[in-house]
Amino acid sequence: MMSSFLFRAMDAKAxxxxxxxxxxxxxxxxxxxxxxxxxxxxxxxxxVTLMGKYLTYALLALAVDxxxxxxxxxxxxxxxxxxxxxxxxxxxxxxxxxxxxxYGDPVLPDFMVFLNWEHxxxxxxxxxxxxFAALMVLLVPGALxxxxxxxxxxxxxxxxxxxxxxxxLTYALLxxxxxxxxxxxxxxxxxxxxxxxxxxxxxxxTRAGLFAASGIALVLCFLICRSITRSxxxxxxxxxxxxxxxxxxxxxxxxxYKLFVWTLSAMMAGIAGALYVPQVGIINPGEFAPAxxxxxxxWVAVGGRGTLVGAVLGAVLINFAKTWFTAALPDIWxxxxxxxxxxxxLFLPKGIIGTLGSGWTALRQRKISARYEAGSDxxxxxxxxxxxAAANISPRAENTASSTSGAAKPQPxx
Amino acid sequence: xxxxxxxxxxxxLIFGIFVSPAVAQSEPETLRPLINELAxxxxxxxxxxxxxxAATGDPAVAPALKALSxxxxxxxxxxxxxxxxxxxxxxxxxxxxLTLEAAGEAGRREVKKIKVNNKLRRVIRSALGSLTLMAxxxxxxxxxxxAIFKAxxxxxxxxxxxxxxxxEDEGVRRVMEQARxxxxxxxxLDETQKLDAVATLSDMGNRDALSLLLSVRASxxxxxxxxxxxxxxxxxxxxxxxxxxxxxxYGVSLGSVLLLAxxxxxxxxxxxxxxxxxxxxxxxxxxxxxxxxxDVIRTSMPGLFEYSLFIALxxxxxxxxxxxxxxxxxxxxxxxxxxxxxxxxxxxxSLILQQAVRSIFGPTNREVGNPDWMSxxxxxxQMTITYNRMWIIVFALLVFAGLMLVLKKTxxxxxxxxxxxxxxxxxxxxxxxxxxDALTFGLGSGIAGIAGVALSQIDNVSPNLGQGYIIDSFMxxxxxGVGNLWGTLVGAMTLGVVNKFLEPYAGAVLGxxxxxxxxxxxxxxxxxxxxxxxxxAVEA
Numbered sequence: 035m036m037s038s039f040l041f042r043a044m045d046a047k048a049x050x051x052x053x054x055x056x057x058x059x060x061x062x063x064x065x066x067x068x069x070x071x072x073x074x075x076x077x078x079x080x081x082v083t084l085m086g087k088y089l090t091y092a093l094l095a096l097a098v099d100x101x102x103x104x105x106x107x108x109x110x111x112x113x114x115x116x117x118x119x120x121x122x123x124x125x126x127x128x129x130x131x132x133x134x135x136x137y138g139d140p141v142l143p144d145f146m147v148f149l150n151w152e153h154x155x156x157x158x159x160x161x162x163x164x165x166f167a168a169l170m171v172l173l174v175p176g177a178l179x180x181x182x183x184x185x186x187x188x189x190x191x192x193x194x195x196x197x198x199x200x201x202x203l204t205y206a207l208l209x210x211x212x213x214x215x216x217x218x219x220x221x222x223x224x225x226x227x228x229x230x231x232x233x234x235x236x237x238x239x240t241r242a243g244l245f246a247a248s249g250i251a252l253v254l255c256f257l258i259c260r261s262i263t264r265s266x267x268x269x270x271x272x273x274x275x276x277x278x279x280x281x282x283x284x285x286x287x288x289x290x291y292k293l294f295v296w297t298l299s300a301m302m303a304g305i306a307g308a309l310y311v312p313q314v315g316i317i318n319p320g321e322f323a324p325a326x327x328x329x330x331x332x333w334v335a336v337g338g339r340g341t342l343v344g345a346v347l348g349a350v351l352i353n354f355a356k357t358w359f360t361a362a363l364p365d366i367w368x369x370x371x372x373x374x375x376x377x378x379x380l381f382l383p384k385g386i387i388g389t390l391g392s393g394w395t396a397l398r399q400r401k402i403s404a405r406y407e408a409g410s411d412x413x414x415x416x417x418x419x420x421x422x423a424a425a426n427i428s429p430r431a432e433n434t435a436s437s438t439s440g441a442a443k444p445q446p447x448x
Numbered sequence: 449x450x451x452x453x454x455x456x457x458x459x460x461l462i463f464g465i466f467v468s469p470a471v472a473q474s475e476p477e478t479l480r481p482l483i484n485e486l487a488x489x490x491x492x493x494x495x496x497x498x499x500x501x502a503a504t505g506d507p508a509v510a511p512a513l514k515a516l517s518x519x520x521x522x523x524x525x526x527x528x529x530x531x532x533x534x535x536x537x538x539x540x541x542x543x544x545x546l547t548l549e550a551a552g553e554a555g556r557r558e559v560k561k562i563k564v565n566n567k568l569r570r571v572i573r574s575a576l577g578s579l580t581l582m583a584x585x586x587x588x589x590x591x592x593x594x595a596i597f598k599a600x601x602x603x604x605x606x607x608x609x610x611x612x613x614x615x616e617d618e619g620v621r622r623v624m625e626q627a628r629x630x631x632x633x634x635x636x637l638d639e640t641q642k643l644d645a646v647a648t649l650s651d652m653g654n655r656d657a658l659s660l661l662l663s664v665r666a667s668x669x670x671x672x673x674x675x676x677x678x679x680x681x682x683x684x685x686x687x688x689x690x691x692x693x694x695x696x697x698y699g700v701s702l703g704s705v706l707l708l709a710x711x712x713x714x715x716x717x718x719x720x721x722x723x724x725x726x727x728x729x730x731x732x733x734x735x736x737x738x739x740x741x742x743d744v745i746r747t748s749m750p751g752l753f754e755y756s757l758f759i760a761l762x763x764x765x766x767x768x769x770x771x772x773x774x775x776x777x778x779x780x781x782x783x784x785x786x787x788x789x790x791x792x793x794x795x796x797x798s799l800i801l802q803q804a805v806r807s808i809f810g811p812t813n814r815e816v817g818n819p820d821w822m823s824x825x826x827x828x829x830q831m832t833i834t835y836n837r838m839w840i841i842v843f844a845l846l847v848f849a850g851l852m853l854v855l856k857k858t859x860x861x862x863x864x865x866x867x868x869x870x871x872x873x874x875x876x877x878x879x880x881x882x883x884x885d886a887l888t889f890g891l892g893s894g895i896a897g898i899a900g901v902a903l904s905q906i907d908n909v910s911p912n913l914g915q916g917y918i919i920d921s922f923m924x925x926x927x928x929g930v931g932n933l934w935g936t937l938v939g940a941m942t943l944g945v946v947n948k949f950l951e952p953y954a955g956a957v958l959g960x961x962x963x964x965x966x967x968x969x970x971x972x973x974x975x976x977x978x979x980x981x982x983x984x985a986v987e988a
Contacts, residue, residue: 108788182968189972194723194787198922199968205919206964209957324919328725328795335792368803375796379789380782 047387048260051343052253058085059249063242079238084357086245086313092349093252093306095333097299099345100259102334104268105295106275108193110327111200112303114207115175117321119304121211122174124224124317125158126167127235131228144226145219155217164231171308172301179300180293187289187296192278201324208322223318230312241313248309252346255302259342262295271295332371336378338385347387479504483512483530483545486562487523494564495571502575510579512545517572521545522559533559574601581611581624590620597627597656602635604628626652633664642672650679654830658683690830695948701837703944704844705906707937708899709917710924711851712892714936717925718868720885722780722790726798727921728914729805730772730893734764734900735909736805739814754819757901764897771801772893776886784885798914806911816904836905843902847895848937854891855933864888923967929977939978943967 062085065077094116101107128143137147141154160166182203186196214220233240262268273281274288282288311317320326330349337348352374359367382389482504485497498516501509515521515532522533522540531551533540540559542551564572573595580592589611596604608628615621629645629652646664649657658680665676713727738760745752745759752759775797783790818836825834855861866874867884875881900913907913920943928939943963950959974980 108791185969185972189975191971191975194717194721194791195926195971195975197788197791198723198926199971201919202923202964202968206961206968209961209964213957325915328792332792332796335789365803365807368799368806372796372799372803375799376779376793379793379796380779383786383789 047343047391048256051346052256055249055253055256059246059253063246066238066242079241082238082241082245083313086241086248087310088350088353089245089248089252090306090310090313091330091333091353092346093248093255093309094303094330095337095345095349096252096255096259096342097302097306098330099334099337099339099342100262100302101296101299102331103338103340103342103345104263104275105271105292106278107292107296108197108331109200109299110197110324110331111202111204112299112330113324113326114200114204114322115179115300115303116307116310116326117207117211117317117319118175118178119171119307120311120317120321121218121224121307122161122167122170122304123308123311124227125161125170125218126164127227127230127312128224129158129162130230131226134228135226143219143224145222146217149214151217158217168308171304175300175304175307176297179297183293183296187292190289201327204322204327205324208319208324211319211322219318221319223316223320224311225316225318227312227315235312235315244309244313248313251305251309255305256342256346258298259302262298263342267291267294329371332375332378334385336374336382336385338387338389338391341385341387341391344385344387348385351386479506479509479546483509484523484528486512486516486521487528487530491563491565491568494562494568498568498571498575502579506579508546510576511548513572513576513579515545516562516564517569517576519561519564521562522554523562524554524559526558530562531559570599570601573599574604574607581607582614586617586620589615589617590623593620593623593627597623597630600630600634600660602631602637605631605635626657630660633660633668639671642668643675646672646675646679650682653683653686655687658687687830693829694831695952696945697831697833699945699948700941701841701944702948703941704841705903706917706920706924706944707848707940708840708844708902709896710921710928710940711848711933711936712895712899713921714892714925714928714930714933715851715864715895716889716892718930718932720780720784720889721930722783722787722794723922723925724780724889724892725791725795725918726775726801727794727893727896728916728918729798729801730768730896730914731900731903731917732805732909732911732914733768733771733801734897735816735904735907735913736809736814736900737764737767737897738901738904739809739816739909742817753817754821756817757819757822757905760901761898764901765894766897768897768900769890769894772896773886773890775893776889780889781882781885798918802911802914809911811911813908813910816909818905822905840902840906847898848933851895852933860884860887923964926977927967927970929974929979932979935977935979 062077062082065075066079066082069076094112097115098109098112101109101112131143133140135144135147137144139147142151146154161170182200186199191199210216211218211223212221218224227235229235230240230244233243263271270281270286270291273284273286274291278288307317307321333348333352334345335348336352337346338344352371355370356367359370378385384392479501482497482501485500486494489497498513501513512521512530512532520532520534521530522542523530530545531542531554532545532548533542533554536553538556540554540556542554542559543549544551576592576595580588581596583589583592593608593611596608605628608624608631612621612624612628615624625648629648632641632645633649646661649661661676661680661683665673665680668676709728709731712730713724716722716724716727738757741760741763742753742756745756775794779793779797780790783793822836822839825832827833855864863874863879863884864887866877866879867881867888871881874884903913903917907916924936924939924943927943928935928937946966947959947963950962953959954962971977
């Protein structure tokens with residue numbers, strides 16, 4: 035049961051969140067391009083790229099949160115979709131190099147010349163066109179997720195078993211992409227990119243543009259996720275998360291809902307990967323490593339699963355910490371990350387945003403009930419806050435009535 | 449000559465200066481003129497001179513002949529003395545061809561190489577073969593016979609006949625017979641001899657015999673040809689069988705490694721429904737315990753090294769088991785009923801343990817030695833079986849049997865099974881489920897620890913050791929099913945054997961990918977593994 039208070043709180047938070055993100059999209063590139071280098075407000079290019087990378091991670095975390103936080107599917111293989119999107123973009127960037135490669139072959143990328151390949155493999159066709167690559171960024175992870183999910187959800191593979199086979203999926207892809215025969219550059223992956231859409235990939239303007247593109251993609255995906263989670267569909271997803279069998283008995287086709295949200299999430303992860311690759315300048319099979327996928331889950335857990343803002347916040351916070359720790363105290367980083375896993379699961383099961391949110395809700399309820407008790411004020415009309423919450427009047431009344439003792443308990447997450 | 453030798457020997461013994469050069473030095477004076485002869489004449493003469501050297505039957509001429517065939521034998525233009533020379537810069541380092549002692553240097557122009565052609569090389573090879581066929585060391589004799597087998601030189605037949613008459617070692621004798629058969633087939637002897645040879649090779653039955661017979665079939669005709677074809681089909685069949693046996697052996701070997709790694713995981717998963725991501729690190733801790741034990745033994749009591757593994761086993765069980773209990777009491781017990789969160793928390797613990805080991809022992813591989821009884825190999829038919837693999841299979845099965853015994857025959861095992869089947873009911877019956885959880889977790893971790901002792905013998909001991917096994921262990925547990933150790937056994941062995949049978953066709957990596965895809969598909973069919981628990985407990 036979600037109280038309308040929580041909804042309203044999320045509304046305000048989402049507004050603040052989007053405002054901050056919008057400001058960042060405008061201010062960071064401006065700080066890089068327009069402010070002179072001597073000024074203290076100048077944003078160096080490496081910082082722009084770094085923040086752009088965080089934004090793509092945030093998008094990946096958002097995708098994981100959508101399936102895990104709202105639908106209860108713990109994916110330990112989302113890095114696979116991320117990397118597939120990245121490879122699709124990497125292939126486009128490789129084709130853009132053209133004759134400027136080390137071997138100067140107009141069509142074949144360097145590693146193919148090096149391996150004595152005669153022709154471009156069929157699956158590399160079309161990647162010289164951006165629209166095709168962009169389509170593949172969505173389609174390849176989407177199709178893989180669709181097929182995988184169609185089988186898994188129809189067979190009712192759930193819980194730990196599903197997590198393990200998603201891990202098997204990304205591990206199998208890791209091994210496959212390490213093979214030179216696959217035609218994706220093997221161990222070294224794809225790198226040495228020159229330009230994207232005709233712009234020099236090293237130029238400050240391109241970097242700033244990629245940052246802005248990442249930000250805009252994040253905002254759009256956030257809005258999509260938000261509209262899904264707030265719709266009736268989102269309520270069914272939460273029901274699936276909390277009591278899958280019961281939802282099925284009520285007549286919902288659980289596997290269809292799961293499949294939809296799973297495929298959508300994989301596509302979002304693909305977009306994140308595609309934006310990630312031009313900013314870091316390389317994609318290699320290491321991105322498929324199962325450890326990466328697990329790390330994404332912890333970003334979401336720290337930020338707050340089941341809260342979209344939390345996923346973004348967690349991703350940015352932890353990656354910022356990682357950047358700082360690995361530079362300053364490299365030995366400590368794994369201790370810190372491992373400790374974070376333990377502490378968050380033990381003491382912050384709802385994550386930062388979830389804990390803040392429920393604390394705030396409790397505070398509000400206490401205030402209202404105090405007023406109610408004093409009888410000095412009419413109970414505020416919930417309809418005024420959120421049109422969809424009209425049905426929640428009676429539960430909320432119960433809530434307030436029961437919390438007259440003053441100690442409102444936070445709602446259990448599950 | 450042998451009289452002279454024994455005289456010198458006795459003299460040497462008497463004076464207490466028994467050293468082998470004392471024996472060798474008796475020879476050079478008689479052999480040297482023969483060797484110096486090599487400097488004269490053309491190929492035809494050289495061939496005769498090689499024959500003369502071989503006729504002495506003295507192994508001391510072997511280095512000179514070998515050098516000759518490799519083009520390292522030179523003579524000094526001024527006096528015609530022969531040396532083994534090694535080029536260094538613009539000059540040559542000279543060595544005496546008999547004693548192999550250094551004999552000064554010579555300029556590029558002062559010495560001349562003694563030329564050989566391919567025909568002479570063949571002559572030298574067989575001469576060397578017959579020289580060494582009579583050596584006192586059976587290994588040298590065997591190698592010589594193998595050399596003749598490879599060269600298929602008909603000239604070797606005579607030498608082999610002589611050697612066979614004198615040979616007493618059964619194994620060497622067989623090799624010599626095979627070498628003789630190879631030589632016979634390559635000679636122009638009559639058909640009966642050749643048929644015998646084909647029969648010998650057919651009994652030999654390995655790839656060398658097969659390739660030899662293939663060439664015989666191509667070159668000969670009549671009875672020999674048909675006999676060869678028959679032998680070939682027979683050998684091919686036996687090779688196929690042995691290949692399959694070898695693959696099964698490798699598969700069982702891999703399977704037992706998987707079993708060792710996964711069995712502890714299966715227990716904890718079965719009882720608590722929790723996948724312990726730090727399980728691989730327990731394996732690693734076991735391996736590092738072995739390292740520490742061996743390190744202590746090396747520095748303080750080297751005599752115990754042979755028993756180091758037996759000392760390490762209980763220690764590894766204790767160390768890993770105690771860490772496991774600490775993890776359970778400290779973290780996991782707060783997370784019951786939330787399996788996915790437990791998975792994350794244990795992943796965090798695994799990172800901490802890895803980094804801790806990296807900080808203490810350093811990031812590089814640590815050397816863990818094999819005791820003598822773990823190293824080496826023996827031949828079984830046409831399979832090579834290494835001792836360490838064999839002991840690990842035995843060990844894995846022992847651990848499995850021991851664990852079965854604990855779970856089926858002890859009160860602790862009874863409680864554990866009760867908790868696995870129905871936690872609430874077990875608690876109602878007075879079983880202290882928290883304690884069972886802790887002890888079971890300790891047991892699973894301890895088993896992982898002793899798995900680490902075994903794996904330290906075949907794998908690199910590094911902080912990443914556990915990571916390499918954790919995903920495979922998951923696959924085994926998920927494939928085998930929960931709550932049934934037989935499932936783990938069958939799962940591990942199946943995956944091991946399937947993996948090894950796929951490898952020759954698909955390569956190691958692709959084979960593994962196939963196995964992973966197979967498991968993903970298998971889970972669709974049986975979402976709870978091969979041996980699933982039935983009943984209401986499943987939905988819990």
